[in-house]
Amino acid sequence: MFFVASVANAETVEISNQRSDKVKVCTYRTDDKSLVRARKCWMMKPGRSAQWRRSEGEGAFDVRVFEAGAFELPICLKRNFSDSYRIEITRAEMKTCAISFVKQSVPVQSWNRLDRVLVNWGADRFWYPATVVNVSADSPRVRIDNGLLVQIEPRYIADLQIPPGARVEVNWKGQGRWYPGYVESFEGDMFNVQFDDGFKENSPLRRIRLDIAHAVKAEK
Numbered sequence: 739m740f741f742v743a744s745v746a747n748a749e750t751v752e753i754s755n756q757r758s759d760k761v762k763v764c765t766y767r768t769d770d771k772s773l774v775r776a777r778k779c780w781m782m783k784p785g786r787s788a789q790w791r792r793s794e795g796e797g798a799f800d801v802r803v804f805e806a807g808a809f810e811l812p813i814c815l816k817r818n819f820s821d822s823y824r825i826e827i828t829r830a831e832m833k834t835c836a837i838s839f840v841k842q843s844v845p846v847q848s849w850n851r852l853d854r855v856l857v858n859w860g861a862d863r864f865w866y867p868a869t870v871v872n873v874s875a876d877s878p879r880v881r882i883d884n885g886l887l888v889q890i891e892p893r894y895i896a897d898l899q900i901p902p903g904a905r906v907e908v909n910w911k912g913q914g915r916w917y918p919g920y921v922e923s924f925e926g927d928m929f930n931v932q933f934d935d936g937f938k939e940n941s942p943l944r945r946i947r948l949d950i951a952h953a954v955k956a957e958k
Contacts, residue, residue, distance in 0.1 A: 883944035
């Protein structure tokens with residue numbers, strides 16, 4: 739990996755129900771073995787999600803899923819989630835009933851106006867090319883290459899580096915559909931991308947996002 743990432747504490751967690759039936763989802767302190775006193779519960783219809791605002795500095799937590807009927811029979815228990823910005827209650831046929839996604843940060847650096855950078859600005863693991871437009875000690879303002887202007891914490895701003903071998907996703911022809919692959923080569927702001935399905939494309943930087951969780955293509 740070409741810059742060092744660490745897991746960032748997620749204070750807001752999105753919990754999403756991917757099942758085809760309505761469920762009750764509860765969170766518990768991991769050190770509460772009794773599972774009697776839930777921290778928070780939601781009744782969730784299929785395809786719906788909820789936002790859970792955790793207290794600053796809270797530690798690990800467990801997720802328990804129940805049937806939504808009168809008896810609220812337990813479906814499963816998933817222990818020891820931490821620093822997850824998203825929890826998905828998975829489809830009934832999957833082996834695990836809940837999976838988590840963690841947000842990653844980088845060491846804080848100093849930036850100047852017009853610096854070209856990568857930013858992790860959304861509720862996902864991807865890093866997007868951007869330009870610093872205003873410098874602030876707490877949260878610089880950057881303009882993402884898609885035109886969006888955002889204010890962002892310094893720990894989610896990194897050097898703009900997407901070398902050959904980097905794992906990326908490409909917004910195919912700018913139509914909003916993202917496809918995974920890796921960078922074969924680049925010249926200026928044009929990147930030759932080998933997609934996982936075998937296709938190739940010469941893509942402009944503004945349509946590329948870096949997958950920092952799998953930043954460099956694994957060696958064969």
